[in-house]
Amino acid sequence: MLTAIEIAKLAVKALDDKKAQDLKLLRTTDVTILADYFVICTAGSVTHVKTLADELEAVIKGEGESPLRREGGRTGDWLLVDYGPVVVHIFMKEAREFYTLERLWSDAEDIDINSLQ
Numbered sequence: 001m002l003t004a005i006e007i008a009k010l011a012v013k014a015l016d017d018k019k020a021q022d023l024k025l026l027r028t029t030d031v032t033i034l035a036d037y038f039v040i041c042t043a044g045s046v047t048h049v050k051t052l053a054d055e056l057e058a059v060i061k062g063e064g065e066s067p068l069r070r071e072g073g074r075t076g077d078w079l080l081v082d083y084g085p086v087v088v089h090i091f092m093k094e095a096r097e098f099y100t101l102e103r104l105w106s107d108a109e110d111i112d113i114n115s116l117q
Contacts, residue, residue, distance in 0.1 A: 002065050004036040004085035009116050011039045011088050014059035016113070018052050019044075020090070025116070026108040036085040042096050045075035052090050053079045093094060 002010070005069055020041035020107040029036045049072075057067060065083060072079040077092040078099070090102060102110075 002060075002063055006063075007060060007065060007083050007086040008037040008039060008111075010060050010063060011056055011083075011086060012113050012116055014056045015039065015041050015088075015090075018055045019048075020052055021036055022096075023113055024102060024111050025111040026102070026105055027111055028105060028108045030109075031107045035082075035087040037087075037111075038101065038108070039086065039088040040091070040096070040101055041089070042091055042093050046092065049076055049079055049090050049092060053081055053088075056081055056088060056090075079113060 008025055012023060015023055022042045024040040025073065026038040027036065028034065028038050049056055053070065058115065060083065063104065068082045068084055070081050077095040079090045081088040091099065
């Protein structure tokens with residue numbers, strides 16, 4: 001069983017490897033009971049949203065973890081993949097700007113993803 005930070009690191013790497021844009025990792029432990037980490041990124045197209053989510057799930061499943069759920073907008077402009085302590089949000093640019101999760105969770109610690117390597 002992977003720890004929350006291990007899942008978050010795998011998620012960041014998987015998304016980065018598939019060219020996710022504006023990738024963010026927020027440590028939300030002290031601001032919500034929903035999750036310990038939120039991973040947020042932007043995709044360049046509806047197809048890219050699906051590709052990112054599929055790669056994310058394949059990489060983490062390869063380590064023995066499966067998502068609790070996967071939800072998405074009917075238009076395909078966003079997907080949420082829930083691993084319990086880690087929730088991954090994949091957005092098209094317009095949807096990300098609409099939901100503004102970074103502003104909503106501005107009290108969360110922004111983790112430098114370069115420090116994860």
